Amino acid sequence: MTAARPPVLEVDGVAIGYRDKQQLHRVVHDVSFAIHPGEIVALVGESGSGKTTTAQAVIGLLPANGQVERGAIRLNGVDVAGWSDKRFEGIRGATVSLIPQDPTSSLNPVRTVGEQVAEILRIHRRVDRRLINARVVELLARVGLSQPELRARQYPHELSGGMKQRVLIAIAIALQPALIIADEPTSALDVTVQRRILDLIDELRLAFGTAVLLVTHDLGVASDRADRIVVLQGGRVQEQGPTAELLRQPRSAYTRKLLSDAPSLAMADFRPGPASDASAPDDDATHAIVVENLVHEFTLGGTRGTVFRAVDGVSFRVRRGTTHAIVGESGSGKTTTIRDVVGFRQPTAGRILIEGTDLATLRGEALRQFRRRIQLVYQSPFVSLDPRQTVFEIIEEPLRNFEALSAAERQRRVGDILARVALAPSVLQRRPHALSGGQRQRVAIARALVLEPQVLVLDEAVSALDVTVQAQILQLLERLQAELGLTYLFISHDLAVVRQIADTVSVLQHGRQVDAGRVEDVFLRPRSPYTRELIDAIPGKRNSHLVQTSAPRLLQQAA
């Protein structure tokens, strides 16, 4: 990788716009950067920053109403900016290829994995069948799939998410392109899988000398993997430069904000434990949530099918006014656990006490009344708010369910809670689609808080949001806890966030609790190898010593 070699990709003063019925909306303004052979360049930005649009333009996959208005996109020195779809077909896969974002929806479900890898070989080169089959197996082995002959005959639904992403990578590298575009290649995957996939991309790049354009919202991932980082905001390049330099001395205010908001890079202190509680008696009365030996079984395949144990003997206690986190990857049973805690389902066995009330004894109206005391905030505010209601109706609804208040009184309560979650009164008459993701999540939190519950359960409540918005919502949650004395049960797969917000934590794997205790203890002295693996997989650690923060880097010690 020398400066003398010409760049594989040169994006030069590119502007891209989308047109709708009325006019042209320019979403990318004057973006320039270059990638040399064997280099990884990360395009970092929040949603709406134009990073995906830029990447789509490079591979000619802009939506039908998008077009490159100005500038040049030179692939190996040839400007492809105005190329037709037909001309792009000749180079896609061969010169530039794509690793898509969501592996679960990017493979054809009715064709075997082998056929789909063979397809790209067949499109671009006429080789005879046996040679192709041999090459397919070789490729699948190359991306680290065990038993590649067997995998080639399997269908996508028989593979896990990480395996599917490996297949997609095999397709992307099949013709050894000069440039691979990886558009959020791991954001749909669990952290441990994420790390292995990124390792694989890194290794393949070293082996083949391929350049990689890594599109990501996660500055932690970018700082671990990229040689250079391009920071985009609102379709403009805020800053670009070598990774180490950019982390050490960020020039733009926006980059500094991103760095301080990224939980994996910011390395905030552990939460100081509530000092007074150490002396308090450790009985049921001091705990808002007590879960003992929770077991939840599902029967698969009809009444006489096999029994699947989703949650297996989980126990934890949460002191009033503190935050307990439940951590685990998909399928670990964390969602099942909280649905039992909130009272949506009855557990198979075990005891759940919320503020001293045993959930199992509640039915019908009593259960409905109980809901006042524990409220749930969902992962995605894009689906948890009724699209036909206005913000006012959404926040008002819980009040109508419980109290016979006058309209004026309800209006006052809604106004109060809106101020608490720091939303302007002007949003009240809007509908959810007219709000940003962060605003929607604030509305969802307001709806949960309007009944003045004692316990708030947050199911991945910040993972669908951009880092800066995520940081704002976490701050809001901290403030609300201090003001209202709330108890939080916080579900997350993101250990960096957990580290920042929680007092105690339970780590779940396959429905079992493999580690539990104070966050500091679990992070610094993990007892199970699984917890250690999770902590190691947190992205952004590799270069986090470059980021200027005053906080001690406890994670470094842990890892």
Place this chain on the structure above:
Amino acid sequence: MSIVLDGNPVALPRPAVQRWHHAGRALRGVQPGLLLAWLVIATVALWAVAPGVFASYNPVQGTSGQHLLAPGASHLLGTDGLGRDLYARVVHGAVHSLSGAFLAVSVGLLLGTVIGLVAGSVGGLVEDILMRIVDVLLAVPSLLLSLSIIIILGFGTLNAALAVGVASVASFARLVRSEVVRVRRAEYVEAAFGSGGRFGSVLWRHVLPNSMTSVIAMAALQFGTAILSISTLGFLGYGAPPPTPEWGLLIAEGRNYISTAWWLTTVPGLVVVAVVLSANRISVALAKGGR
């Protein structure tokens, strides 16, 4: 590794292309087919509301000596065997066909929505029983079903409309149920239960409004179908009795003169076709607009 990229992109005259885009966009805003459809429905609706304004002749009382006249200046669409003005009969017939179709769709929409909502939201045994009944209703050809219902209720305009409505309950119920099942799984519905909503109020506030988009489109479609069905029943003699100028009956009566006076059966037929097609077109637009 060497990659050969040949040639430069063809330089497109960008401004010219953009001008074409502008012109195309301006035209795309107006959909002539949809406009025409609304025009047809509006005209027919006006016929139904104020037939006297559009046609001066008496639709029931014929003028002697003026029978079987071809379309001309004094009788726009000609006259029938009893000397009645065909145009007047078509205009006055609108109210029968439209009100009948309206009633039929209302019956189907209301009963179908209730059945679908209950089945989709309660689930379990109730759903099984309701949906198997719906399956049986769907298995019987709708015309046969309508005829059987009329034979029970007796002949007449009102009964024909009811029969057509009941025959369409099953398809409404099926659509509503599938929508309700989809919406019920939505997180905002669970969230509504989580914030203490009672079953009925959650159905009313969240499930029903979010399920209705495609149901409304289906209702518009059914409106056309109902006009066709009511005309069919009229044609077969199960609907309004003569001398009511109902469209199906007009077609049936005109059939006797098809060799000498083709307009008697052709014109009402074309009116029915135009109204049904218009309802269809509007239904498509509603279905698209709702998404």
